Amino acid sequence: MASLKESEHLSLPFPVIEAATKKFTTFIGSGGYGQVYKGELSLSGELRTVVVKRLSTKESKGGQGVNEFLTEIQLLSRYKHPNIVSLLGFCHQGDEKIFQQKILIYEYAEHGSLDTYLRGPCMFTWKQRINICIDAACGRDHLHNHVSDNHRVIHGDIKSGNILLGHNWKAMIADLGLSKRGLTTENDSYIVTHPCSTYAYLDPQYEITGILTKESDIYSFGVVLFEVLCGVVLFEVI
Template sequence: MLNYNFHENLEEVHQKHDSGAALHRWGNNTRDIVIKEPKRRVRFATNLPKLNNDAAAMPRTKQQLTDLKIPFHVIKDCTQDFSERNFIRKGGYGKVYIGILTWTSHVNRLVAVKRLDVTGFQGNKEFRTEVTMLSEYQHKNIITLIGFCDDNNEMILVYEYAIHGSLDKYLSDSTMAYTLPWHIILKICVGVASALDYLHNQVAEKHRIIHRDVKSANILLDANWNAKLSDFGLARIGLANQQNTFVITNPAGTYGYIDPQYERTGFLTKESDIYSFGVVLFEVMCGRLACVFNYHDERRFLHHLAQIRYKNGELDKIINHRIKIESNTRSLSKFSAIAYQCLHKTREERPTSAEILIQLKEALKIQINNG
């Protein structure tokens, strides 16, 4: 059965790390972690306030968790025993299936069922985090958790089904490439910014949530093209008045999106989400994914190229052709400016999620009103 006492002492996590990490003490307040693969040394403060990750994220009553538990036999029926015909995709921690759920108040509801790999420690950690986060925090631009199953050591999450899939497929699938109008793209980005503003500033008076894996593959789209931020398995809770919200010695996230300052120092802040979102903004503007691609026979990430082009006043050379044609000049200029600000090297120079939301709403308003 699922254990809801999720707090793990940070030092114990380091000592149990299976990557071969070695601890090196530097006085009373700093410590280096040397990680063999890849080998690097990260120095961080050890006297920062500890976070109560479980208390802040716990649902208000145990009954809420009971109400979310779905029997395994119901999920098997829902997915036709995890049939290949119901298979949608395979992710880093397991497989996702489409299903039709009939259970309690849900009658013939279309759902997405994520069945995590029970053999993976990280999958177990992701499962626990996802249940705590999504059972407590709801927002119109965050994916809804319908229920979960932990029967017989299973780790299954059941979500609302986002019929238009993930944003990345509109950038990577040549048969669907850039079928989205600019005003719809703006609407999607406004939705993600709204979700981040909620997580960073509105979940509670004394704490915030950092997603840690903002990317186009984790932005789902419902029937009305509303953005639904998903995959909270890497998320962390931090104190609202704490500059360095959470300390991680082995940065997590996705290459091409991860904040270089977080990756280099090991210090996680809400501005790390801002950086990742900036990459997404450039993805949708340029019509290509953030992953490594060839440029003049060199392998680069999109954010490197976008920053160079923006600085040199050459951004139009990489903006998607269709967007250049159909977008209002002022709308596109405002959008590209806020995207670039998100990628600033230092956290202090990056805009807040609230500021991004204001600017993107203005870009959408300009586009709709055509100036």
């Protein structure tokens, strides 16, 4: 996935994003990819609350994370579903080998990530738990079976931290940077020599063979179901 040409309609200039985040003072979280900010952005004449993920400048200069950045843009701009987080825009400066700025803009999930609610006493009713699991399953099913007649997308890192909760606690699968796209006629859609999934959610067969299949996602999703059932984040107790 080397080109952004098909997604250029989502490209936003850096000063617009800087203004939306009040010069990146609206910090709400961070991860291995960089920092996350809340912002207000005018899109199609409507002021919307958004999440801005800014990959670290150090990574950008070294070329790290570029493939994940491109993958996220191309998949999320192409494949839409209510239970997959929406990409609203992006910003890049530099060429497609070394970006000085790598910024992704998503719809705002007002309740944050699922793992936040699995620490300590679970606040969800059983009906809410079931609905969250069904939503996430619908998003996963869309990636595996309905993105197109000839292709499927394997997420590669399904975990409770990558499931966001929006309005009315609607669950949405996020973080598709490690995803792989393959033909539906192939059982083993991709071969990966170094599995990148979070360890507690990693399919043992994927770890042993390096072969990533849609069943790898299903295994990871099964771990998420276990977490929701038990009200615990598994990777924190292993």
